[in-house]
Amino acid sequence: MTSGKGSTSGTGSTETSGSGDIVRTLELLWETGRRPSRGPKPTLTLDQIVEAAVRVADAEGLESVSMRRVAAELGTGAMSLYRYVPGKAELLDLMLDRVQRPSENPADLGDGSWRSALEAMGRATLDLYRRHPWLLQVNQSRPILGPRALDGMEKVLDRIKPMGLTDRELVSAIIMIDGYVVGAARTQLYHQEAERRTGLTDGEFWQAQAPMLEKIMASGRYPLLASLDENTWNPDFDHFEFGLQRILDGLEVFVARREEPSPPAP
Numbered sequence: 397m398t399s400g401k402g403s404t405s406g407t408g409s410t411e412t413s414g415s416g417d418i419v420r421t422l423e424l425l426w427e428t429g430r431r432p433s434r435g436p437k438p439t440l441t442l443d444q445i446v447e448a449a450v451r452v453a454d455a456e457g458l459e460s461v462s463m464r465r466v467a468a469e470l471g472t473g474a475m476s477l478y479r480y481v482p483g484k485a486e487l488l489d490l491m492l493d494r495v496q497r498p499s500e501n502p503a504d505l506g507d508g509s510w511r512s513a514l515e516a517m518g519r520a521t522l523d524l525y526r527r528h529p530w531l532l533q534v535n536q537s538r539p540i541l542g543p544r545a546l547d548g549m550e551k552v553l554d555r556i557k558p559m560g561l562t563d564r565e566l567v568s569a570i571i572m573i574d575g576y577v578v579g580a581a582r583t584q585l586y587h588q589e590a591e592r593r594t595g596l597t598d599g600e601f602w603q604a605q606a607p608m609l610e611k612i613m614a615s616g617r618y619p620l621l622a623s624l625d626e627n628t629w630n631p632d633f634d635h636f637e638f639g640l641q642r643i644l645d646g647l648e649v650f651v652a653r654r655e656e657p658s659p660p661a662p
Contacts, residue, residue: 411458412535413492416485424481425493425542440470442480446490450528453491458530461487488534493542495528498551505555510651511644513555518573518640525581532582559651569647576643580636598631 414421422428424442448469453461463484467474481487499505504520506512525531539545549570556566591597596604613622 410533411488412538413489414538414540416489417482418540420482421486421489421540422542424486424490425540438479440472440476440480442490444470445477445480446487446494449487449491450494453530454528458533461491463487489540489542492531492534492536492539493544495524495531496542496548497544498548505551508555510556510559511648513552514569514573514647515640515644517552517570518577521574521577522581522636525577526584529581529585532578532585559647560654561651572643573640576639580639602629 445466449461449466452465452469456465461484463477464474466487467477470477481490499520504516506516552570553566556569559566559569561569587598591601594601612618616622
């Protein structure tokens with residue numbers, strides 16, 4: 397997806413959240429910093445700058461985001477941006493929080509049960525990475541916590557509190573779903589990148605291997621693989637949904653065990 401919207405070049409981690417001025421970034425995220433009272437009247441807003449940076453990242457990839465490129469997107473000079481944000485590192489953290497804006501529709505977090513909330517969160521997170529594939533290029537192991545990220549966390553915690561788990565376990569359940577989604581999103585991203593780089597569709601790629609694979613399967617060397625149903629590799633099977641449901645099944649078992657009464661003391 398390098399050409400056109402949603403570049404996937406450089407699928408490895410290329411940036412790290414929280415690598416700028418942490419205090420200044422928090423001031424910008426939470427709008428607590430003092431604004432200059434002197435000097436020329438501002439012609440831009442911080443929101444406009446962050447939105448422009450997100451547009452550039454979505455269309456051209458994270459490696460294209462620079463103060464100069466964002467300024468060009470806004471039709472101004474790069475130096476004018478420094479009145480609003482110290483540099484690219486701080487801008488990246490503002491971008492990360494911006495795209496994590498949670499839905500205002502309560503129905504988007506399921507039917508009210510904790511399972512449906514985690515299920516909806518998983519799907520929404522996958523959609524987020526599909527819309528903004530550059531997120532997979534950012535090491536977010538130490539995120540700067542802005543209002544949108546915390547709003548989303550607050551809403552999910554409110555829905556899953558009835559699980560009856562400890563606070564650590566509740567957070568761990570969220571981390572578990574998020575980790576699974578990141579892996580699935582990265583696999584999909586690599587898949588798209590391979591098709592773009594090779595020029596072969598998925599069907600063409602496997603068709604090229606079919607003659608050799610048929611001979612190998614007929615050799616008897618791999619009896620289990622050869623015995624698999626012909627629909628086993630059907631691309632219509634939703635591997636993401638299958639994995640998500642099994643994780644939720646496991647959490648249901650864990651919650652049920654936690655709800656069982658303790659045996660009486662001897």
